[in-house]
Amino acid sequence: MINYSHPKLFRFTPISLHKIILLLLNIVVAASISVSSVQAQSKDDLQALIRASKTRAALVQNVQKAVVHLKVEKEITNTGRNTPNNPLDLYNDEFFERFFPGMRPPRGRGNDRFRQEGMGSGSIVRSDGYILTNHHVVGEADKIIVQLFDGSELEAKLIGTDPESDISVIKVDGQGMHVLAMGDSTEILVGESVIAVGNPFGLTQTVTFGIVSAKGRTGIGITEYEDFIQTDAAINPGNSGGPLINLEGKIVGVNTAIFTRSGGYQGIGFAVPINMARRIMNDLIDEGRVSRGWLGVGIQDVTLELAKAFRLKDNKGTLITGVMSGTPAEKAGLQKGDVVLKLNGEIVENSNALRNEIADARADATVELELVRNGTPMRMMVTLDERPKQPSRMTIPQEPPTPTPQLGFSVQELTPEMAERLGYTQVQGGVVITEVEPDSSASEAGLRAGMLVIEMDRQNIVNLADFRRVGSELSLQDGILLLVRTQQGSQYIFVQGD
Incomplete structure (x- = not known):
């Protein structure tokens, strides 16, 4: 006989139901606590953002007290011809025009004289009235007026200027002036927040916020010595010479140029690193001129093709293309074709890096070079001289065409x-x-x-x-x-x- 068993039936006993109810209550309470926690966390986050915003605002207010508006004048003689080397000629100097907005001078007859006005920014760097700015703002000006944070105006005198880095120092009579502290531009990181303060289009004490977009920008074609900080903090005509500030309220750069196709801000600005500017500033204040170290060599970057030709592992380093007679390089035994890989133990990425480091050294300083000559590693100690003034350059005329051989x-x-x-x-x-x-x-x-x-x-x-x-x-x-x-x-x- 087949026995059919009935399936077991599970019933909720009063005890089981009680446990379920307790469980549900716990879930509801936990959810309530979770929502409350999220709300509390959101409130805490909001308060943190508010505190950060107010802290930044307080920092900016402190910085603004040491940022000045510069008004410059230059007497121009209109000869009726283009004058591309005149840094205050709005007709011809596109670089100057980006930072000195204003009406173009009238096209008068030959030898007409008129006053050209421009503007820029600067930072008070010493309590006795020394101000750091750009050469292209004040370097060729006949008159410089400084407008302080409180609106008062003082006439400034030019202490020294360096066209090769676009850095100038001016001075007003004053004591106990509010000063901007200087940071260390080697420590800033790409992505770090920065603030630009200046007077774009004459709008005094304008503040913009951004990040460090890149470091070590070269080949921009603005100055002889380039190692720019790139930023997306809005920089416009009139900002030139003003400070680029980190979140500690310290200067990390001097706003100098913008990349633009429209004449205005397009998200790419350049600042001279404060470490370079400070070195030049100190020379200008102490000596009235800039002293730079000098090797006495011609140099160029190592391309992949040249690395192959010189049998190098990669295209790092700097290739020496010539050694001038009687220079530190010749005395130390450097030869054309040498490839410099390190300077004082630090890797030399390219020719611009070597050039800047040598220039930053003092005359009579001794540096160690690590190089490769015909595949053989070498070390040399070189005692630098002071860099002489640049010789004049001439345009090279081309000879008439002649039959071209197979070499091209x-x-x-x-x-x-x-x-x-x-x-x-x-x-x-x-x-x-x-x-x-x-x-x-x-x-x-x-x-x-x-x-x-x-x-x-x-x-x-x-x-x-x-x-x-x-x-x-x-x-x-x-x-x-x-x-x-x-x-x-x-x-x-x-x-x-x-």
């Missing part, structure tokens, strides 16, 4: 007459490039008519016979390493074709 460029002997025309009067030997074939490998590599070839495959080229002899043993397909000279100096160029 033509050369001829450097005659005394041609050397004088091209400005190569101090050059001993070499052949001059008279034409570069358009769209050729030589053209793409950067060769131009008027350049002087002084080395080929690391062998000296004195005349056309040398060029033909060395060139006959080389293949454009394998690549040819040239050392060329212009009025701007020497550089290596690697040419390679199919």
Whole structure:
């Protein structure tokens, strides 16, 4: 007989129901507590944001007391011709125009004289009235008026100016003035919050907020020595010379330039790092001029093509393209073709980094260079001199085209007459490039008519016979390493074709 068993029935007993009710009550209470906790946390977060905002506002109010509005005047003589080297000429100096807005001067007759007005910003850096600003704001001005935070105005005198870094120092008579503290620009980080204070378009004490977008920007083409901090804090005409501040209220940069296609803010501004500006400022205050260290070499970046030609592991470092006679570099034994990898134990990323570090050193300072020569690592100690004033530069005229050989460029002997025309009067030997074939490998590599070839495959080229002899043993397909000279100096160029 088959026994059919009944399924078990589960019933809620009073005890089980009681437990369920307690559980549900606990869930409700926990949820209430959770909501209350979230609300409390949100309130705490809001209060923290409010406190941070008020702290920043208090910081800004303190900073503003040391930021000044600069009004400058320059007497202009309108000769009826363009004057591109006049830093206060609004017709021709686009760099100045970005920071000195105003009406263009009238196109008067020759030798008309008028007063040109401009504006900018500055930071009080010493309680006795020293103010840090830009060269392009005050460096060529005839009259400088400083408007303080309280609206009072004082006339300032120029203490010193340095066009190569775009830094100037001016001074007003005063004691116990509110001062901005200086930070350390080497410690700022990309992404760190910064504040720009200045007088854009004459709107005094304008404050904008942003971040550090990048560090070590070079190749901008603004100054001779570039190591800019890039920021997205709004900088506009009139901000120039004002401070870039960190959240400690310390200057980390001097606002100097903007990248723009419209004439106004586009999210890219540049500031001179305060460490560079402070060094220059101290020189200008103490000596009235800037003293920079000097090696006496021509340098260039190491490209991937040059790294291959010099058998280097990568394209780090700086390539020496020439050594001047009687300089610290020559005395220490440096040679063209050396690749500098480290300075005082620090990696040299590129030629601009080496240049800035050497310039920042004092004359008579001794530095250690780690380099590679023909694949062999070397160390050298070099005692620097003071950098002399830059020699004048000449425009290099181009010779008429001549038949172009398979290399993609033509050369001829450097005659005394041609050397004088091209400005190569101090050059001993070499052949001059008279034409570069358009769209050729030589053209793409950067060769131009008027350049002087002084080395080929690391062998000296004195005349056309040398060029033909060395060139006959080389293949454009394998690549040819040239050392060329212009009025701007020497550089290596690697040419390679199919």
